[in-house]
Amino acid sequence: MNGDPRDFAAHEAALLDGRRFDEWLALFAEDGRYWVPLLGAAQADPFSHNSLAFEDRLLLQLRVERLKNPRAHSQHPMSHCQHVLQASRIEQEEGEGGEVRLRTPFVYVESRGGGATAAERHGAPPPRAHRRGLGHPREAHRPARPRAGLAGDPAVHLSIPPFLPPLFLITGATT
Amino acid sequence: MNSYRHHPDRIAALVQDDRVHRDLYLSDELFALEQERLFANSWVFLGHASQVPAAGDFITQEIAGRPLLMVRQPDGAVHVMYNRCAHKGTQLVTDESGNTGRFFRCPYHAWTYKLDGAPLGLPLKNGYEGTQLKACESGQGLSAVRHVKVYRDFVFVRLSDAGPSFEDYFGEVLGAIDNMVDRSPEGRLTAEGGVLRNIVHCNWKVYLENINDTVHPMSTHESATQAAEALWEGHAPDDPKPMAMEQILPFGSGYEFFDRMGGRVFANGHSVLGIHFSIHSNYAQLPAYEAAMRAAHGEARAAEILQRSPQNSVLYPSLSVKGSPQAIRVIRPLAADRTLIEAWSFRAAGAPALLFERALSYNRLVFSPMSVVAHDDVHLFESIQKGLRAGGNEWVSLHRGYDAAERAQSTVTTNGTNELLMRNQFRAWAKAMAADMEVGA
Ligand code: FES
Ligand SMILES: [Fe+2]
Numbered sequence: 001m002n003g004d005p006r007d008f009a010a011h012e013a014a015l016l017d018g019r020r021f022d023e024w025l026a027l028f029a030e031d032g033r034y035w036v037p038l039l040g041a042a043q044a045d046p047f048s049h050n051s052l053a054f055e056d057r058l059l060l061q062l063r064v065e066r067l068k069n070p071r072a073h074s075q076h077p078m079s080h081c082q083h084v085l086q087a088s089r090i091e092q093e094e095g096e097g098g099e100v101r102l103r104t105p106f107v108y109v110e111s112r113g114g115g116a117t118a119a120e121r122h123g124a125p126p127p128r129a130h131r132r133g134l135g136h137p138r139e140a141h142r143p144a145r146p147r148a149g150l151a152g153d154p155a156v157h158l159s160i161p162p163f164l165p166p167l168f169l170i171t172g173a174t175t
Numbered sequence: 176m177n178s179y180r181h182h183p184d185r186i187a188a189l190v191q192d193d194r195v196h197r198d199l200y201l202s203d204e205l206f207a208l209e210q211e212r213l214f215a216n217s218w219v220f221l222g223h224a225s226q227v228p229a230a231g232d233f234i235t236q237e238i239a240g241r242p243l244l245m246v247r248q249p250d251g252a253v254h255v256m257y258n259r260c261a262h263k264g265t266q267l268v269t270d271e272s273g274n275t276g277r278f279f280r281c282p283y284h285a286w287t288y289k290l291d292g293a294p295l296g297l298p299l300k301n302g303y304e305g306t307q308l309k310a311c312e313s314g315q316g317l318s319a320v321r322h323v324k325v326y327r328d329f330v331f332v333r334l335s336d337a338g339p340s341f342e343d344y345f346g347e348v349l350g351a352i353d354n355m356v357d358r359s360p361e362g363r364l365t366a367e368g369g370v371l372r373n374i375v376h377c378n379w380k381v382y383l384e385n386i387n388d389t390v391h392p393m394s395t396h397e398s399a400t401q402a403a404e405a406l407w408e409g410h411a412p413d414d415p416k417p418m419a420m421e422q423i424l425p426f427g428s429g430y431e432f433f434d435r436m437g438g439r440v441f442a443n444g445h446s447v448l449g450i451h452f453s454i455h456s457n458y459a460q461l462p463a464y465e466a467a468m469r470a471a472h473g474e475a476r477a478a479e480i481l482q483r484s485p486q487n488s489v490l491y492p493s494l495s496v497k498g499s500p501q502a503i504r505v506i507r508p509l510a511a512d513r514t515l516i517e518a519w520s521f522r523a524a525g526a527p528a529l530l531f532e533r534a535l536s537y538n539r540l541v542f543s544p545m546s547v548v549a550h551d552d553v554h555l556f557e558s559i560q561k562g563l564r565a566g567g568n569e570w571v572s573l574h575r576g577y578d579a580a581e582r583a584q585s586t587v588t589t590n591g592t593n594e595l596l597m598r599n600q601f602r603a604w605a606k607a608m609a610a611d612m613e614v615g616a
Pocket of ligand 1 (some may be wrong): 260261262263264265281282283284286287
């Protein structure tokens with residue numbers, strides 16, 4: 001992505017919601033880490049405390065490949081996914097070659113059923129997690145950028161499900 | 176309308192030699208009876224003593240629908256009380272955990288209690304002179320849970336006064352806890368890293384059965400294991416694997432592997448799956464850790480402890496232990512069709528940090544709400560819960576490996592794919608549910 005880094009978060013979310021996983025994965029640096037800490041911003045690291053997810057490229061690829069498999073039973077019917085993002089805020093911008101730190105509070109809803117069309121059924125498989133989560137999901141952060149760090153407090157939102165009950169709901173801030 | 180209360184014969188008829196009736200999973204009345212009879216009369220895992228390290232530390236937990244409070248005392252003991260103010264019933268604390276200081280103060284009218292529940296004081300004292308308060312239950316302070324057992328820091332309670340002693344109830348299966356604790360060179364574990372929780376929309380027995388189900392991984396986890404295998408293709412069998420690969424790839428083992436791992440059942444529904452080996456047997460060796468184990472336990476004993484790595488040990492009805500990745504799952508039934516599953520990780524004192532990372536990694540990969548392995552399990556558990564409503568066939572098959580002789584023995588050793596481990600759970604269920612039940616018309 002070139003241009004405004006704030007577009008990055010929107011682009012990333014749109015790729016997931018559009019089930020364009022290979023393109024999504026291609027955004028990742030080779031040594032990128034996808035971290036969803038259980039304690040949100042309060043969690044110092046993924047090694048001393050459990051996380052909802054902490055994955056390198058290999059594991060993310062496993063996720064994506066699994067979803068392409070017709071025997072991914074939990075994708076019958078498949079998930080519908082929707083990110084609702086707040087405006088991204090740049091928290092820290094560095095000079096050339098530097099890292100940009102972005103914060104994007106969001107609500108993420110996944111639901112299944114409700115009449116997928118045949119085209120949808122035969123299209124690309126849907127994204128990642130779709131479990132009913134209880135592990136403080138409201139505090140979960142989802143760093144979208146490779147090598148992203150976490151900062152500040154998680155945003156907490158109320159979510160009104162679109163037209164189907166949510167299966168998995170994460171709200172938080174993408175940094 | 177009561178279909179089962181006061182009808183022990185009807186309850187017994189739900190569990191036949193090699194099949195069980197769908198009502199076991201669907202009936203709200205049976206769920207209520209389970210809370211009253213099975214969960215109140217059995218020894219149920221409450222929590223780990225390391226969750227309350229200092230005096231005044233508490234955790235709250237609900238067992239059999241009753242709010243409980245576990246508190247560390249000034250003398251180091253662990254007490255379990257009912258989380259109910261002696262005045263009007265307010266819960267004294269509503270946080271999951273915390274420290275109350277030197278006493279509890281009820282948020283409603285400010286009655287106070289010592290850490291052991293003894294009454295300390297109440298406002299407007301003089302209004303109670305000449306009343307019966309002191310003699311009443313309300314004047315006695317907090318009610319203690321009478322039957323509490325702290326076994327190597329694992330805290331269990333039995334809420335009913337009737338029922339077997341702790342040792343009689345669990346017997347040999349306590350070896351599963353021993354093995355996990357003995358894996359610490361200092362003989363001590365701490366529950367760390369928080370708890371991963373899932374609410375699954377199925378009956379708790381569906382989940383517990385699956386812990387002993389070795390026939391499903393091949394088909395249920397096909398998408399995850401095929402993806403893992405494809406990504407790992409081209410590596411030599413003894414190439415060192417990233418921890419996640421080490422933990423996921425064995426899920427793809429064939430029927431024969433699971434059959435040969437062996438299983439054992441004990442009285443009261445308990446079992447050990449993987450008595451010979453398991454998917455946890457081939458994690459990378461850690462020479463420094465093994466040396467520390469030999470120094471602590473001696474050569475032979477250390478080898479015996481480390482060699483033992485069952486797939487799952489079930490302390491019926493609520494606890495499942497994985498000694499090797501040092502993780503437990505706790506089954507907390509919420510309703511006939513709703514179950515809370517907790518996954519906890521342990522750190523072994525004196526062991527390298529890598530061992531704890533293994534526990535975290537395993538729980539994250541396999542039991543997290545964002546796991547890639549468990550999605551398919553959960554989908555199928557919820558599918559069972561709906562499918563059983565279909566009728567047509569009202570029975571659930573547990574035929575695999577049935578042998579009439581098994582009913583006469585309390586401890587049986589068998590192959591790993593025998594559904595005996597599930598039949599054994601349901602026999603314990605029927606026994607506990609129907610025991611001493613008053614018979615009605
Ligand atoms: S209910 Fe606790 S003081 Fe009144
Ligand atoms: Fe499974």
